[in-house]
Amino acid sequence: MNEYLLLKFAHLLAFVYWLGGDLGTFLASREVINRQHSVPARQVALKIMLACDMGPKLAMPLIMPLGVQLAALGGWLAVDRSVLILLWLLCIYWFIVVLVLFLNEGKAFTTKLARADFWFRIIFASGLGLWGIYLLVASSSAPSWLAWKLLVFVAMVFCGIMIRINLAPFAPAFVELISEGPSDRVNTTLERIVGRCRPWVWAIWSGLFLNAALGLHLWT
Template sequence: MDLALLTLLHLLVFVYWLGGDLGVFYSSTILTNAKQSAAARVAAAQVLAQVDMAPRTAMILTLPTGLTLAAVKGWLILGPFSLALIWVAGLIWLALAWVLHVRHLSPTSILRRADLIIRWVVIAALAILALNLWPNTSGLPLFLKIKCGVLAATILCGLMIRRALVRFGPAFGRLVQDGASPEIDAQIARALDESRPLVVTIWLLLLVAAFLGLAKPL
């Protein structure tokens, strides 16, 4: 793949990840606004769910685009077969994410558990790269090792956000079915308030990763 095109693709992944997250964050403020009607908040939730697929997609594509870019620039020793496997695995994971989004499967479904396992495996693999424990990575630039650690941290933050939002689904279901009430509003606000610091942390981590990728200071 042409280096300029690959670099552009990797940058677009960052843009849609951060930009999509900003859209989701703004939509969440409408959900917690008790002055808004229940219908407006339901509409905001629908927008949030759709826009959220942009950062979800971008996060997954960060791996194949970033690893391919590192291999093309000679920072990471990966042959064509290894890169092909990485892209196939990434696209399978992406397809799984979209199936989960479209079908709205329960948290206990096999596919959701598979997605969770994949995320923990990716976190572990990135941590191994960051700690220079992977074979043939002794010459990996320090800035790239830090980027691997940063990406692992963003995925971990995403899992923590999921845990913080466990109470959101039932509370929002009650909002749709029964309408707003002070109790329901408080439950929704509490769940989203717990997740927002983690979202901001992801933004900061993405900015660090972007700076390292552009400046290559180490």
């Protein structure tokens, strides 16, 4: 089996785990805020939601360098080997940080690491966005569909950042639910927080569908 097919297989797996994990997270979130469930049942739903969410979180930093290397091997993108290596190193760092944060939830050092991760995503996505714009408007070395795929990925990273911002009040509200029991106020707060995240989730799904269509050249 050649390198191109292996990379293509890994790229497709990343897509499957991103979209499938997002769907599982979305469905579990509905049970987390369901007023009809007991608090222990909602805690179990939260554990399921967080576990499902690891699929998208780990797929995101892998799908992009896999796609870029595929494009380079396929002859669609002229990119220097040193740029590919840098891209992989940055995305492996991103992957490891996500894993470390998940495995060490609640530990003191994760607060600073999560903040660093937040700014890393903004800076990294901004750089990718500039690259995508350059490929779209000023470069003849890449087809437009490839530039659009890169820009759509950047948009999805932005959506993920917005979900993270909107979810910030969720943890203290859920802790209150556990410690003090359910109330109309805390239930409404949790519903409002999750509701604010849903449009961003739908936007990510749309981005995944669009990038899949672009990758299959449905409009060419």
